[in-house]
Amino acid sequence: MPEIELKFQVPREREASVRRAMARASSRTQRLQARYYDTPDRRLAAAGLALRLRKEGGHWVQGVKSRGDGVMQRGEDEVCLPAGQAPPALDLARHAGTAAALALREALHGGAEAELVEVFATDVRRTLREVRAAGGALVEIALDEGELRGAGGVAPVLELEFELLSGPPSALAALAARWVARHHLWLDVRSKAQRGERLARPLDAVPAMKATRPCLRPAMSGEQALRAILASCLEQALANACELAAGSGTPEHLHQCRIGLRRLRCALRDFGGLAGDAAPPESAAWQAQLSELFRRLGGTRDRDALQEKLLPALVADGAPFNELPSPGGAADDPGAVLRERETGGLWLALLGYLHAGEAPAAPGDSRPSLRRQLRHTLRRLHRRVAREAAGYAVLDEAGQHRVRKRLKRLRYGVEFCSGLFADAAVGRYLAAVRPAQDALGERQDLLVARSLFEAQLAADPRAWFALGWLAAREPQVVARCSEALAGVAEAPLFWRRRGRG
Template sequence: MQEIELRFLIPPARLKGLMRQAKVKSSQVTQLAAHYYDTPDQQLAQAGIGLRIRKEGNNWVQTIKARGDGIAARLEHNTTLDHEHVQAMLNNNALMPDLTIYKDTAIAPALAKFKLKKLAKNLTRQYVTDVERTTRLLVDDKNYKNESSIEVAYDHGKIIHGKDDTQRQAIKEIEFELVSGDLDFLFATAKTWCKRYKLCLSTVTKAERGGLLITEQAYSPAVSANLSQLEVHKDSSRPTFIRAVVNNCLLQILPNSSAIAEGSEDDDHILQLRIGIQRLQSALKAFNNFSDQLNPEWSVILKQTATLLDEYREVAYLAHTVQPKLEQQGAPTVDWSAELKNIKVSPIDAVQANDFQLTLLELIAFSMSDPSTEAQADKLAIDKLTKILSKHHTKLLEAEHNLDDLDIDNAGDVSSNSNDEQKAQHKLHNHLNSHLKSLRYISEFAAPLYSKKQSKRWIKRLAKAQKALGQYLDNLHHKDYYLQKSATEPNALYGAGWFAATLVKREKRYQKRLEKPRSSTTFW
């Protein structure tokens, strides 16, 4: 069985209003006491598997969940246990799950890499949850031919450490689960509630929260792009291809945005969310005619969010990472707190913004929608990819050529260091960096449809060139920030001089790195 659900965090200011909708006459309130199991080294959690025994009313139910085939989909297997047997285990403080029941079930592939007998011996109770669940059923009575229904569940309670019940974490979340019918009704309902109560999507399950509690972590680690999860092949149609690409980008975006929505200001979360958005922006622009269901407004909201994240990250990175490293090398102290305070929109504000959350919902819905209903369902992606890759490759070469021309024009010109000249050079560098990133991301998305050996070598060279150019641009930006800061704080001159001294070396490095993809045979 595959469950399809959307989970949201609730802003405290909206909780009372939401509860009036959740607790209606027809709603039901259930006490849920659950025991969660894993090995001491968290083998199940690392595999994306949650295993629990939970009391649901008068019944004890053993449940296992694993990753499904969509962003909002998870495989789930439930078994009602013998009440007397469970009570006997509880009396002896020996309540343990039975793994033998999963043989020859749909969940079996998720456990294939484990030796179940060995796994069963190593299982321990990691944590317990004590939750009051309020549920109500919503039915789409407008569509009589294919009636759809959703269960709305508001959970309020706590997670308790399995070995130290003084360690606890509060739970306040709402879930929308498709019971029957169409996905469209699930997403339409979720969007309505999201607009009304400013809800924020969360990928953090109770099992994950429990794992964080016992490992004493506030948030899960940042998630980077994982191209092994990109499910495309030579026979992929254009609508199928773009959905798979969007799905792959969301697998990076959603966990990082979830952490930030809960309050993380960790640079890794912000960086990986920013990269995920860049990848998605590149895909939506390059493959914009692969589907009739792409909404041009998505790119507008994504760009807006990315800009806000960039504005915060640049200053925060200087304050929390760059400045401490400079001070380790003998630099004087520079205080960036005023610049941080002047940033009007924090990462949590950018991510919690309703238009961004609604855009994420629409992107998830698109990635899970049926590609076979589109007009281009019979057209292969690979027939168009070669032209797209060649076009972006040409743009990259043109950007390199324009920068080379500017450098030649400035050779021996005493005015080449003027502000106007520097601005022109910065603009061309950023233009080159933008084309380099786009070509890299598009190449990564297209690679599974071409020769693995050639595409791997090409992408590796692009990635090295992008990294080298990125480091050059970072140093350039750091120099400018410190130079501007020196107008009010003379200590900042040290940083400005230090980064200025690195630029020549960084420039030579990125130019050398660019030579390889420039002179290499393309893989398409």
């Protein structure tokens, strides 16, 4: 059965205050010792499954957890074993007849537990407290203190979990938001199984999560579709944000986190109308917060991108330097920004909306079909780009930057809706959009680099070389932008065709 929970990392400087908040007469403490199993080639981890035997007090529990939505909801099947078995052997037949059994069979390709080996273990002291939340919800709060052990390595555990026992999921997010504000917790969507797996490998970093296509169905209401789109965007942003907040992120995690934030902003701005009167009233405030978060994460990412793409070309053409100048002022540390309580509050506000109950339809409400609403949005986004394509070369820099942002919104919109239209037709349209996005991205890189080197002139005359080089490339890049945008304007509009489903 699914479990709905949120997990947070507790900063060491807040450990004492969290312990005090958990210390109530009704609180209880137990020791949990778990062993996690997988095949030597990690088939369960690849399928998003965690198989464990856990000793809870005096008895053992065999459990299977699945990834769920990757944020707030996970699948779980547990079997409490008879007392006296210490430690018991694994037996996958204990999950017979459940969704967990099917998932295990598919991941193991029909194999049995003979292939499974212990990969890592956990040993934690758990303090439990039950809290009544808004709407009569009952939430169990668990403070876990201990360690993960695998492949000779050890990683500390200091986490606070909120699990919904009964009531609306939105109440869970609201309660967690109060604890985040009070104790500066930061949301972590990585499970213990995922942390243990990287310890056992061992892995310093895991691949960044890229965008996934929302699962839209023709019969969905506009409100359901909006939530599905936002959930897809938030999953990408959070998966990468947690790696950065934990200090294990890479430049690619930062890049993909910013893409997730940009997609969230586009979803709220261009598809918020799908929900009609049920659209989140906080949408404008969320967009402003996402925009500010995106900006604060941008300085480091922009320099990383220039270092990777533009600097090698400069050096190859004889630049008298082999590194980029440092931007003026200190850039924000992405991990610190993503651990801020204001960031956590934003994540939880979005999660609260995603898991709120759907508003009842108004009497006589006869909104058009989902596909028809999406066609209208795509047509509007396309027309805005096509209208300025022919005159792109004569636009000022602000105007050219506006076209780039509109093109990104168009591409994200197409990707959001693509599941409801024929793949081949969508693919042909995106084949016209991608070259334009690449060209406009190169144009933006030139502008950012120019600003960087102009600020360096007084301190380093070698910046003149870079400025001359950038000026020489500009006409060619602008011409490529104009040509690629013309291709977008003339691309066959897939939403005019008969779609799937």
